[in-house]
Every structure is written in structure tokens, then in C-alpha cells.
Amino acid sequence: MAQTHSNDAFVAFERVQKSYDGETLVVKDLNLSLPKGEFLTMLGPxxxxxxxxLMMLAGFETATHGEIKLDGKPIxxxxxxKRGIGMVFQNYALFPHMTVAENLAFPLEVRKLGKSEREAKVKRALDMVQMGAFGGRRPAQLSGGQQQRIALARALVxxxxLVLMDEPLGALDKQLREHMQFEITRIAHDLGITTVYVTHDQTEALTMSDRVAVFNDGRIQQLxxxxxxxxxxxxSFVAQFIGENNTLEGTVQELRDGYAKVRLDSGDIIDCKPVNVGKAGDRTLVSIRPERVEIDKSRLHPDAHTLKAEVLEFVYMGDIFRTRxxxxxxxxxxxxxxxAPDQRRLKPGEMVEIGWLADDCRALDA
Amino acid sequence: MADTTTDGPMLAADGTPLKQSLARALRRQKIRALMLTAPLLVFVLVSFIMPIGSMLMRSIQNTAGTEYVPDILPNVVAELEGWDPTTGELPSEAAFRAMIVDFKAAFENKQHTQLGRRFNYETPGMSSLFRKSGRKVSRMDVAEITDAKAELIDVDDDWGNIQYWATIKANSGYYTSSYYMAAFDAERTIEGVQMKDPDQRIYQKLMLRTLWLSGLITFCTLAIGYPVAWLLADLPLRTSNLLMILVLLPFWTSLLVRTSAWKILLQEQGVINDIWIALGFSDRLSLINNQLGVVIAMTHILLPFMILPLYSVMKTIPPSYLRAAKSLGATNTTAFLRVYFPQTTPGIGAGALLVFILAVGYFITPELVGGADGTFISNRIYFQFSTLGNWGLAAALGTIMLAIVLLLYYVYDKLVGIDNVKLG
Structure with missing residues (x-):
């Protein structure tokens, strides 16, 4: 697990635990720190x-154990x-009885800013999300994407x-979501703010973040x-959670020169890169990305191991072919x-030989 | 050209005009819908619209028993037409003669006591005059009488009371405003319409008290119900369902039982007073048979009507609004006042309207725990028609209360907007 413990961390979780019922830990011994200006995504089922x-960082939940620090001070x-953290909620939480401008002015009013200063900031924030003309509208009169922009503007005004975002794009359709992903990262980088973004959508996490923390079972699996x-x-959790992935079960047979030979349960031998295995004889889950599998034997290392495969299904997806x-x-x-013009289109029933570079095939924990 | 336009109306596939065809198709649906709602319509008409209409009529009809006064006294009415009571002179000989004729007829039909009671509402004493005169006047023969005035005054001196004659004249039409006058604490004297003495203005006082206590009760239910509704909306469903049963439990108990329970709790020798004394205080509190008792008992009884609409509105407000407000820098108080509370106003409006209108018309509870100074206008209305038989005044008071409630509803609509009221 990657841990960056530095004194100049802007946000830091130190040995944080959280339990709701006193019996099970929802968050187990969390250590995480992020520097100023980073866009960090918490990804997980x-x-x-x-x-x-995220709620502990925002202050809506208290840590059962451990310390959360913001800019060096425990919070x-x-x-x-009093934390001064901007937050974008899953359902936007725009106040329905206020206009868009009143929503944006709310955090400024409670900070007792003067009227003219308030108006200037509201206008700037609305312009930033290209919603300058919508100040007089009520949230209910806006589309989902527009509400999303307003929620973002309100959190930044x-x-x-530090801005926290709790699955802010969950309710949008695919096209709008992709557009907003771009918008949010652009604004976050332009303003140089530190962002903690929560999502269960791995594409979102991959496209938006500087770093991604993959959560499972109360722990960060990889950062x-x-x-x-x-x-x-x-x-193997990270391998399977992020992107599409093929897994094969087997036993480590030999570890040499930074590579491993794994005997699959079918008896075949393959070459892998050992990542998370101990010694020969250990069980392992071998992971290989679908796009790293090679069907053209001439492109493989001459003495690479190959596997026999039967084509079951061929799906034409436009830019790619997906073959099972x-x-x-x-x-x-x-x-x-x-x-590509010279790409083979496999037909069901056809027998092929597949292989890969040993570096692309990772032997992970079973 | 893909489409040809015709000058005539659009035609359906079979050649009939489209409009006619559509109307035929919709008619069956409409008839079916009407048939389904017909039982309700009939029920509302018979049990609601007609009684209200009948009440409105009662409050202006000038009747004695089942007949109109001018139908019982046709000759008297005709003779009194030219008489002016302000001159200070008794009506003409002809009027007295007409009274004997009409009175005899009324006696035959056993209407003279009802007539007396009718006039007695306006001028006390006339009931006994009509009752006592009955047999004697019935034996008179108009043809033999030369001086009807003297004869009648001979039967009872009160026939010479000009005020009585003025009352008869004032109430000789088919319709009368005297019930409304009485309801507004005014009376008709020979000098004209005047307000009663301030210490006799009982209905004004009762109406104001009814409105004031109803308002107070509404406020109390809001003050107590708001936190309860919030708690219910905030708790997990299983717990809130259990608590909801406790809120609804009073709903399922008889109103009479609940009111009696409060009587037992609050009375001089009751549980609360016993505890009070046990705590070392020397004076027993008077918690019942006064306005305090009414407010306590009715607040409890009407509480569900406040909690339920509040709850249903609060249930729709996601907790993330309060969190959002706090994350934006608002303290708990600001977050509540600026974000949560404004969103619950539709529920407050619905609850307040419901409780207030129910309270204004409440009868049993003020009757049982109200004592002398805690009774409502409804108790007086009941007294008027059941004890005094004065249906006209009871109807006038009822109509005025209806008008006040409708007026308040209108004002409320103007201020809050009835669209903003949510009952669930």
C-alpha cells in the first residue's frame, strides 16, 4: 500500500477507524495523505x-479512532x-425554496460578506460554470446537468x-457525465483546489484523478x-475492479529472474510477472487485460508459452472486436x-493460439 | 404535394367529422366516471350541501313552528302596515280587531304558543302574553265587539304595551334580519337598531373567545407537534413506525373517553393535583372547568392533525439539505431557520389550517371541560336550538362562524397560497 507521510500534507488521515455499531469496523486503519492541489478519487463498491x-472529512461523522488533519491541524x-470545506452532494442538495443566486449567496451571507461583494462573487461563480443567465431561476426549473453545475458553483463560491464531491455525477446520463467530468477537472485545476472525489464508477476515477484510492472492505487496496x-x-481485487480483466487460477511453479512460471489448474504452463505472490507452490490468481492478449504468434517472444483457445463468441463493437x-x-x-484493416475477425468454433508478454500477465494473491 | 388540404372539418376514417367522433369516444368515459362518483356526489349533496343550505335559510326565515309569521297573522300584518311605532301611539282599532281574528285562527291551529315564543326571542314577556291570552281571546266573537282595543287590553294589560306591537310589526315579513342582529348582539328598539349593553354582548365575546382559544390551541399543537414530526421523519423507519402508532393511538380512541381522561387527570382531586400537593405545594391548581383545561385537552386531541401533515412534508426533505447548509458554513440554528424551516411551511400551513378549523367548531371537549369561561360558540349554538328551540339564532350563529372560517381561509390563501399546503 502506498503511503505518503509528509509534514506538508494538506489532508491527512492517520490511523482512522470508524464503527457504527461497535461490532464491525466500516473503516479499518486508514492512512492517507494528499498534498495541496491534488485531485484524489476514492473508488470502491x-x-x-x-x-x-468523506463524511468524516466533512465532519458529518466522527472517527471512532485516529486523527484527521487539515492543513496540519487536527479537525x-x-x-x-467551521471546517470551511466545500461539498457537492449526490442529489445536489440545492435549496428548493431559494433561487440559484440565493443558493450561491447563502455561504457568503453566513460569512457576513457585504452585498456588493456577495453579488460579485456569485456572478463570478456562475460564469465559471457557464450559468450566468440562470441566477433568477429556481433549482426545480433546471435540468440535472444545470443543477449539477450550480451545486459545483455553490461549493466553490x-x-x-478543499472540495469534497460525493458521487456528484451519478444521476446524469452518460454523455452529460463525460462532459461534466471534464468540466470538474478543468475547474479544479484552474482554481488549484484540493479535491476529494467519491465514486463507484471506475472510468470516472481513471479519467479525472491525479491519484485514485481503491477502497474495499474498509481498507485502501491501492493508492x-x-x-x-x-x-x-x-x-486481485484491484485488478478485477478496475477495467475488464481475465483471471486464471493456478499454482506458482517457479520464480526466476523476476518472472514466474505458473501451472494453471488445467495443467498448462504460462509466464507471468510475480506481483503479489510469495514462493513457489503458492496459489495465485493470474490477471491479464483483454487488450494485452495476442493472437498473432509472430508478435510473441519465440519461446513464450501459449494457450490453446476456442472461439465462442465474436462481438462487433465498432472501434473494437470483443471475442469470448x-x-x-x-x-x-x-x-x-x-x-484495423488487417485485423483478424475470429469466427465461433475456430481454434487459435493465444499468448502475451510476461510483463502484462500479473500473478496476484489468490 | 404530400398532403391535400380541404376546407371542411377534419374527417375521421369513417367520414364523420373528427370532433364528433372524438366527442362520442369521450362521452362513454365521462359517463362511466360520473357513474363511479355518483354515490359520493349524492352523499355530499344530501349530507353536506343541503344541510348548509337549510341552515342559511333558517337564519333568515321568519317562522313560528313550521309556518311563516305573516301567514299566521295575515290581517294584523296588513293593518299594521301604516302604523308608526315612533309616534308613541298604539296601533289602530282595526289592528286590534285583526289581532283577535288572527289569534283565534292561530289558537284553533294550536300555533299561538309558537307565535308567542317566536316574538319572545325579540322581546321577553311575549311568550307568556300569548300563552295566557289564548283561551280568553278564543272565546271572543269579533262580530259582537265594539271596542277591540279595550277588550284585548282587558284580557291582558300587556296588549297595551307599545313595544310588543312594535316587535310584531318589525317581524311581520317572511324574512327577518333579527336573528343576525341578535347574533351580533344588537337589538331592535322603538328607536331603531342598537347594540346591547356591553355586559350583555355575549355572542361577540364568545366568538372572539372561540377564535382566540382556537388560535392558541393551534399554536400549542404546532409548538409540541413540530419537534415530534421532525423526530418521526428523522428516525429509521422501524422506530418511527412504532412512534407513529403512539401518535395515532389517540386517533383510535373515542373523543369522549379522551376528554373524560383529561377530566380525571386535571380535576381538583385528580392525579396531577395530588402530585402537586405531594411535591409540597399547598394550593391545589384549578386546571379544569376553565380555559386552561380546554386548551390542554384540545391540544392533545388535535395534535395528530398537526403532526401528520408536518411529518409527511418533513419526510420529503432529504437530510442532505441540512448537511449542505452546514458544509456551506451555517450554524445549526441558521441551517434550521434558513434551510429546513422554510421547506416545512407547507406542512405548517396544512396542519394549522386543519387544527384551527376543527378547533373553531369543537363542541364536546369545551362542553365537558370548559366550565363557565371555557365554552365555545358551538356550545351556545347547541344551547340555542336544543334548550331554547331558537333554530333561527342557532343557524345565524352557525352561518357567521362559517363565514368567518371562509374569510380566514381566503386571507390564508392570499398570504400563504393554498397551493403551498400539503396534506400528504
Whole structure:
């Protein structure tokens, strides 16, 4: 697990635990720190503890144990309204009885800003999300995407240094979501604010974040930049949770020169990169990305191990072909090939030989 | 050209005009809908619209028993037409003669006592005059009488009371305003319409008291019900369902039982007073048979009507609003006042309207625990028609209360907007 313990961390969780019922821990021994200006995403399935972490940071839940620090100061006992953290909620939580402008002016009013200063800031915030003309509307008169923009503007209007977002794009349709992902990252980087973003959508996490913390079972499984997370998952949970992934079960047979030979349960031998295995004889889950599987034997290392595979299904998806194969006794092995003029279109029933670079095949914990 | 336009109306596939065809298709639906709602319509008409209409009529009809006064005294009415009571002179000989004729007829039909009671509402003493004169006047023969005035005054001196004759003249039409006058504490004297002495203005006082106590009760239910509704809306469903049963329990208990229970609790020798004394206080509190008792008992009884609409509105307010307000820097108080409370006003409006209108018309509880100074206008209305048989005045008072409630509803609509009221 990657841990960055530095004194200049802007937000830091130190040995934080959280239990609701006194019997089970929802968050187990969480250590996390992020520098100023970072866009960090907490990614995980529901019930993994990511939202609880966010709520503890916002001050709506108290940590059962451990310390949360903001800009070096412990904030465990500071009530939420004094933390000065901007927050975007899942359902936007725009006050329905106020206009858009009144919603935005609310955090400025409670901070007792003067009228002219308030108006200027509200206008700037609305312009920032390209909603300048909507100040007089009620939230109910706006579309989901517009409400989302207003919620974002409201969380930023009082110029917080830290903004928390709790699945803010969950209610939008796909196209709008992709557009807003881009908008949010642009604004966050332009303003240089630190962002903690919670989502269960891995694409969102990968496209938006500087670093992603993958949560499961109350722990951070891996904390890494998106590319590292995708290409070098540290354990089988991360490998399976991020992106599409093929897994094969087997036993480590030999470890040599930084590579491993794994005997699959079907008896086949494959080459892997050992990531999370101890010694020869250990059980392992081997993980390989569908797009890293090679069907053209000439592109493989001459003495690379290959597996025999039978084509079960061929799906034309436009930019790629998705082919399902029977490999080593499993029928859910998927490969993805680019739709190029010279690409082979496999037909069901066809037999092929597949292989990969040992570096792309990761032997992980079973 | 893809489409040809015709000058005539749009036609359906079979050649009939589209409008006619549509109307036929919709008619069956409408008839079916009407048939389904017909029982309710009939019920509302018979049990609601007609009684209210009848009450409105009662309050202006000038009747004695079942007949109109001018139908019982046709000759008297005709003879009194030219008489002016302000001159201070008794009516003409012809009027007295007409009275004997009409009175004899009324006696035959056994209407003279009802007539007396009718006039007695306006001028006390006339009931006994009519009753006592009955047999003697019935034996008179108009043809033999030369001086009807003297004869009649001979039967009873009161026939020479000009005020009585003025009362008869004033109430000789088919319709009368005297019930409304009485309801507003005014009376008709020979000098004209005047307000009664301030210490006799009983209905004004009762109406104001009814409105004031209803308002107070509404406020109390709001003050007690708001936190309860919030708690209910905030708790997990299983717990809140259990608590909801406690709120609804009074609903399922007889009103009479609940009021009697309060009587037992609050009376001089009751549980609360016993505890009070046991705590070392020497004076027993008077908690019942006064306004305090009415407010306590009715607040309890009407509480569910406040809690339920509040609860249903609060249930729709996600907790994230309060969190959002706090994350934006609002203290708990500001978050409540600026964000939560404004969103509950539809519930407050519905609850307040419901409780207030129910309270204004409440009868049993003020009757049982109100004592002398805690009775409502409804108790007086009941007294008027059941004890005194003065249906006209009872109807006038009822109509005035109806008008006041409708007026308040209108004002409320103007101020809050009835669209903003949510009952669930």
C-alpha cells in the first residue's frame, strides 16, 4: 500500500477507524495523505467505506479512532460549519425554496460578506460554470446537468481550499457525465483546489484523478495514479475492479529472474510477472487485460508459452472486436482487438493460439 | 404535394367529422366516471350541501313552528302596515280587531304558543302574553265587539304595551334580519337598531373567545407537534413506525373517553393535583372547568392533525439539505431557520389550517371541560336550538362562524397560497 507521510500534507488521515455499531469496523486503519492541489478519487463498491471517509472529512461523522488533519491541524472536534470545506452532494442538495443566486449567496451571507461583494462573487461563480443567465431561476426549473453545475458553483463560491464531491455525477446520463467530468477537472485545476472525489464508477476515477484510492472492505487496496492502477494492480481485487480483466487460477511453479512460471489448474504452463505472490507452490490468481492478449504468434517472444483457445463468441463493437474464448477450462476469457484493416475477425468454433508478454500477465494473491 | 388540404372539418376514417367522433369516444368515459362518483356526489349533496343550505335559510326565515309569521297573522300584518311605532301611539282599532281574528285562527291551529315564543326571542314577556291570552281571546266573537282595543287590553294589560306591537310589526315579513342582529348582539328598539349593553354582548365575546382559544390551541399543537414530526421523519423507519402508532393511538380512541381522561387527570382531586400537593405545594391548581383545561385537552386531541401533515412534508426533505447548509458554513440554528424551516411551511400551513378549523367548531371537549369561561360558540349554538328551540339564532350563529372560517381561509390563501399546503 502506498503511503505518503509528509509534514506538508494538506489532508491527512492517520490511523482512522470508524464503527457504527461497535461490532464491525466500516473503516479499518486508514492512512492517507494528499498534498495541496491534488485531485484524489476514492473508488470502491458500495459499502467499502469510501463515503464514510468523506463524511468524516466533512465532519458529518466522527472517527471512532485516529486523527484527521487539515492543513496540519487536527479537525476531529471542529464542527462541519467551521471546517470551511466545500461539498457537492449526490442529489445536489440545492435549496428548493431559494433561487440559484440565493443558493450561491447563502455561504457568503453566513460569512457576513457585504452585498456588493456577495453579488460579485456569485456572478463570478456562475460564469465559471457557464450559468450566468440562470441566477433568477429556481433549482426545480433546471435540468440535472444545470443543477449539477450550480451545486459545483455553490461549493466553490466561498473559495474553499478543499472540495469534497460525493458521487456528484451519478444521476446524469452518460454523455452529460463525460462532459461534466471534464468540466470538474478543468475547474479544479484552474482554481488549484484540493479535491476529494467519491465514486463507484471506475472510468470516472481513471479519467479525472491525479491519484485514485481503491477502497474495499474498509481498507485502501491501492493508492496510485490511474495508469499505474490500471496497468500494475497490486492485488486481485484491484485488478478485477478496475477495467475488464481475465483471471486464471493456478499454482506458482517457479520464480526466476523476476518472472514466474505458473501451472494453471488445467495443467498448462504460462509466464507471468510475480506481483503479489510469495514462493513457489503458492496459489495465485493470474490477471491479464483483454487488450494485452495476442493472437498473432509472430508478435510473441519465440519461446513464450501459449494457450490453446476456442472461439465462442465474436462481438462487433465498432472501434473494437470483443471475442469470448474457452481457455484453460474457462469460458469467460475475453480478448479485445482493435478494428484495423488487417485485423483478424475470429469466427465461433475456430481454434487459435493465444499468448502475451510476461510483463502484462500479473500473478496476484489468490 | 404530400398532403391535400380541404376546407371542411377534419374527417375521421369513417367520414364523420373528427370532433364528433372524438366527442362520442369521450362521452362513454365521462359517463362511466360520473357513474363511479355518483354515490359520493349524492352523499355530499344530501349530507353536506343541503344541510348548509337549510341552515342559511333558517337564519333568515321568519317562522313560528313550521309556518311563516305573516301567514299566521295575515290581517294584523296588513293593518299594521301604516302604523308608526315612533309616534308613541298604539296601533289602530282595526289592528286590534285583526289581532283577535288572527289569534283565534292561530289558537284553533294550536300555533299561538309558537307565535308567542317566536316574538319572545325579540322581546321577553311575549311568550307568556300569548300563552295566557289564548283561551280568553278564543272565546271572543269579533262580530259582537265594539271596542277591540279595550277588550284585548282587558284580557291582558300587556296588549297595551307599545313595544310588543312594535316587535310584531318589525317581524311581520317572511324574512327577518333579527336573528343576525341578535347574533351580533344588537337589538331592535322603538328607536331603531342598537347594540346591547356591553355586559350583555355575549355572542361577540364568545366568538372572539372561540377564535382566540382556537388560535392558541393551534399554536400549542404546532409548538409540541413540530419537534415530534421532525423526530418521526428523522428516525429509521422501524422506530418511527412504532412512534407513529403512539401518535395515532389517540386517533383510535373515542373523543369522549379522551376528554373524560383529561377530566380525571386535571380535576381538583385528580392525579396531577395530588402530585402537586405531594411535591409540597399547598394550593391545589384549578386546571379544569376553565380555559386552561380546554386548551390542554384540545391540544392533545388535535395534535395528530398537526403532526401528520408536518411529518409527511418533513419526510420529503432529504437530510442532505441540512448537511449542505452546514458544509456551506451555517450554524445549526441558521441551517434550521434558513434551510429546513422554510421547506416545512407547507406542512405548517396544512396542519394549522386543519387544527384551527376543527378547533373553531369543537363542541364536546369545551362542553365537558370548559366550565363557565371555557365554552365555545358551538356550545351556545347547541344551547340555542336544543334548550331554547331558537333554530333561527342557532343557524345565524352557525352561518357567521362559517363565514368567518371562509374569510380566514381566503386571507390564508392570499398570504400563504393554498397551493403551498400539503396534506400528504
Amino acid at each position: 458500495s459499502g467499502s467505506g469510501k463515503t464514510t471517509c 476531529n472536534n471542529i464542527p462541519p460549519h 466561498f473559495e474553499p481550499e 496510485a495514479p490511474p495508469d499505474e492502477l490500471y496497468e500494475a494492480p497490486q492485488n 474464448l474457452r481457455v484453460a477450462g474457462r469460458e469467460d476469457f475475453v480478448i479485445k482487438t482493435r478494428n
